[in-house]
Amino acid sequence: MSEYIVEPKSRKDLRQLAYFFRKKLGLLNVLYFPIVELLDIMYELFEGYSYEIVPDSFFPPNVHADTEITKKHIRIKESVYIGATMGNGRDRMTIAHEIGHYITLCVCGFSFQRNFKNEEVPVYCMPEWQAKCFAGELMVAYHLTSELSCLEIEEKCGVTISAAMYQYDKMHA
Numbered sequence: 001m002s003e004y005i006v007e008p009k010s011r012k013d014l015r016q017l018a019y020f021f022r023k024k025l026g027l028l029n030v031l032y033f034p035i036v037e038l039l040d041i042m043y044e045l046f047e048g049y050s051y052e053i054v055p056d057s058f059f060p061p062n063v064h065a066d067t068e069i070t071k072k073h074i075r076i077k078e079s080v081y082i083g084a085t086m087g088n089g090r091d092r093m094t095i096a097h098e099i100g101h102y103i104t105l106c107v108c109g110f111s112f113q114r115n116f117k118n119e120e121v122p123v124y125c126m127p128e129w130q131a132k133c134f135a136g137e138l139m140v141a142y143h144l145t146s147e148l149s150c151l152e153i154e155e156k157c158g159v160t161i162s163a164a165m166y167q168y169d170k171m172h173a
């Protein structure tokens, strides 16, 4: 049961949002998305935005980062940040996921409310799904990768093989 509900947004909508975001950043033709650098660039784009690298002990072991929506603040575990700077695909995607939360909830303001009635929530109305979907579409740009193999996507986009296969399946579904 999801605790929160957001507006329905399809993969197609989120793919388009990722495309416009890349366009705004002048990164339409860049296969390897500079996700770590984006953390600093976002100060110039979004008023009130901030991020912080926190010691690994700050979060429980299964939490790698989070986004405080009301404070427009992203927190990233130190080991994840370092991993991402070294090109670790999983860590790069973790940062993209938090930026996904930031863009969908803090910037686009997809309405976000507590699921008081505890209704069954369709998957595309869940913030987690939307952040994951946006992150995948941002890191693996459809318009650049639709002709690539999974291995090429993994290598050129700097994502894990499982993320590459996931995006590949969505593109060729």
Ligand SMILES: [Zn+2]
Binding pocket: 097, 101, 127, 128, 131
């Ligand atoms: Zn999340």
